[in-house]
Amino acid sequence: MTLDVPALLAALTIEEKAALLDGADFWHTQPVERLGIPGVMVTDGPHGLRKQTGESDHVGLNDSVPATCFPPAAGLASTWNPELLGRIGEALGRECRAEQVAVLLGPGVNMKRSPLCGRNFEYFSEDPLLAGDLAAALVNGLQSTGVGASLKHFAANNQETDRMTVSADVDERTLREIYLPAFERVVTQAQPWTVMCSYNKINGTYASEDPWLLTQVLRDEWGFEGLVVSDWGAVNRRDAGVAAGLDLEMPSSGGAGTRVILDAVRAGTLSEADVDRAVTRVLTLIEKSRPALREGQTFDAEAHHALAREAAAASAVLLKNTDGILPLDPRGGGTIAVIGEFARSPRFQGAGSSQVNPTRVETALDALRAALDGHREVAFAPGFVIDSDAADDDLVAEAVRTAAGADVAVLFLGLPPSYESEGYDRDHMDLPAHQIDLLHAVADANPRVVVVLSNGSVVTVAPWQDRAQAVLEGWLLGQAGGSATADLLLGAADPAGRLAETVPLRFEDNPAVGAFPGELGHVRYGEGLLIGYRWYDAHRLEVAYPFGHGLSYTSFAYSDLSVTVLADGAEPSVEVGLTVTNTGERAGRETVQLYVTDPQATVYRPEQELRAFTQVSLAPGESAQVTLTLPTRAFAFWHTAMKRWVVEGGAFGIRVGSSSRDIRLTGAVELTGQDTGAPLTAEATVDAWLGHAVAGPWLHEQLGDGLFTALLSDPVNGQMMRAIPLVRLSRFPGFPVTEPDVEAAVQRFTAQ
Ligand code: BGC
DSSP states (O other), X not given: OOOOHHHXXXXXXXXXXXXXXXXXXXXXXXXXXXXXBOOOXXXXXXXXXXXXXXXXXXXXXXXXXXXXXXXXXXHHHHHOOHHHHHHHHHHHHHHHHHTTOSEEOOOBOOOOOSTTOTTGGGSOOSSHHHHHHHHHHHHHHHHTTTOEEEEEEETTOOOSTTTTTOEEEOOHHHIIIIISHHHHXXXXXXXXXXXXXXXXXETTEEGGGOHIIIIIIIIXXXXXXXXXXXXXXXXXXXXXXXXXXXXXXXXXXXXXXXXXHHHHHHHTSSOHHHHHHHHHHHHHHHHXXXXXXXXXXXXXXXXXXHHHHHHHHHHXXXXXXXXXXXXXOTTOSSOEEEESGGGTSOOOSOBSTTOOEESOOOOHXXXXXXXXXXXXXXXXXXXXXXXXXXXXXHHHHHHHHHHXXXXXXXXXEEOOGGGXXXXXXXXXXOOOHHHHHHHHHHHHHXXXXXXXEEOSSOOOOTTTGGGXXXXXXXXXXXXXXXXXXXXXXXXXXXXXXXXXXXXXXXXXXXXXXXXXXXXTTEEEOTTTTOOTHHHHHHTTOOEEEOTTOOBOSSOEEEEEEEEEEEEOTTSOEEEEEEEEEEOSSSOEEEEEEEEEEOTTOSSOOOSOEEEEEEEEEEOTTOEEEEEEEEOGGGGOEEETTTTEEEOBOXXXXXXEEEETTEEEEEEEEEEOOXXXXXXXXXXXXXXXXXXXXXXXXXXHHHHTTSHHHHHHTOTTTHHHHHTSBHHHHTTSXXXXXXXXXXXXXXXXXXXX
């Protein structure tokens, strides 16, 4: 039986309609039994299913059904692999179907504005294109199974401090170019069934009641067709929310929201048409999800675990590998000392609403032992207690003894779970000091040290990394992270992960210092467009590891760059071609990154911006031709006066490389773009008037060869004079053009 949405809308009473816009409990929409409308389940998300069957809460305290725990977004983003994310989306969908879940609450595509955001592990990147493309692939995969996504947290939810009340004060160009595009890409490429509005305010207006955000941008400009749901408890004024485009309040407000809606409709301050629109969206969502909600569906837990392992191996980023210490030879001689509690008690996901109850968990220690199968001895020493802030002298001594006699020491360091979570931000970006002390002690005993990191957001490595020959950034790798780590350490898998966020040298170098997490209810995005690598590039700052960086066990050469204009004019597109060759001895997968520069712009533009990427898997010695297409947006900026995207004519730089700071090929392209010249006004500068094709000659003629012509071309004072608005100069004594002349000229020349 299908739901006839228009007929149901006609049959529902206003009380039933208002009730439908509120949740039934923590995780279900309201049923209307009288009309056969079922309630459906929406639940977390995003990197695995968190379906609570008993007591409910939204912070992951109560148990949920076992589900595959894939790497959280911080890991998945480092794969730079949309195809893989699509397959993970499909697997998530199958698990949702098995549990009759209509909508999975994710993915979250907020930007990593500060490394301190407690929820960075759940977000993809400091770059909106990378975050958007990966999330779109995940949503497409998920929704191909008939299960909906909830794209969150819309928008500018870039911190946890005061997340439910803070106003993110962001200028429009920065919103358009940095904080909204990841959402835009997912909406336009994947049409998620739902979008979840964020808790915070944007420039003083709660996201949950912002018509500009929820209707003008999301629907009118981007073409969103689904339903907007509140983040859990994000509603401020329910009636204003309905009018603005917030359709469903979650979790249940216990009837409070329903009463506010009814009162407002009765008082005439909220139109029934607005209510009907929201109800239509709720009914449409229920109807859309019904085909997938059949009983008796199952999923293959083993196959999903294998996928989680593949994803984990693709998520880790090999930051350094001096003298090729990695991979370790599985058949080599000598003991491998595995040190660090994380090897035995892995940290594989973050805390809060996304916490999944995994179907199983592998440890790196067990996985290494299993893979080595007695061919090499593995000696283990925990070295520290994860949740302790102090060193344990006995554990340190044991670790040093273990390392001293070994061929190599693999040291598992990372952040304790309490360091990063939903709900609060980090205080600093360092590893616990006692873990670094342990590294020094181990490296003193055995300089052949490999560090494996477990952290959901970036940590400082500069203070200690010279004590390690190799550093493998493991992020949080999900339930199969242990075996994936063993695969990478032993060379069964090639490290293909690339950084989706910059690793700065020092916390103090990061762009949001001084403007995070704000004060007195406001956080001012003072760095504007300069998030992540855009900032480090603009300030010529050395970084520990740049955006896009990641080593492989093989090497790649780039050659034969070609740049072809496919279309010119106001909506250009450009094709970039090149050849990538595997010049090493092992098979590997390279991520080709394309950055565009706009050196001739009339507005400030970041030095370079990621505009396309792709991956290519190559056997040793193999070459492949790679083609990347740059659409109009790759060249455009948000013109605040014209209130739209604009491509300005001129030369653009094309940079292709293996990271944002390892550019291998450069080229250029000349595009016609469109006229962005401001219309001539009385307030335009004399310079602008003189440069105008028609008004310029007229003004020259008026000035003749009098005093002002001399002044305006004076080598010292001319520039200052020409910067004066013409109308102001017209009021100066002796200026040969009067104010009425200027007004008349504006009429004449702008009419042409
Ligand atoms: C989180 C959302 C989550 C929701 C439901 C909120 O606190 O911000 O990401 O989906 O709870 O658990």
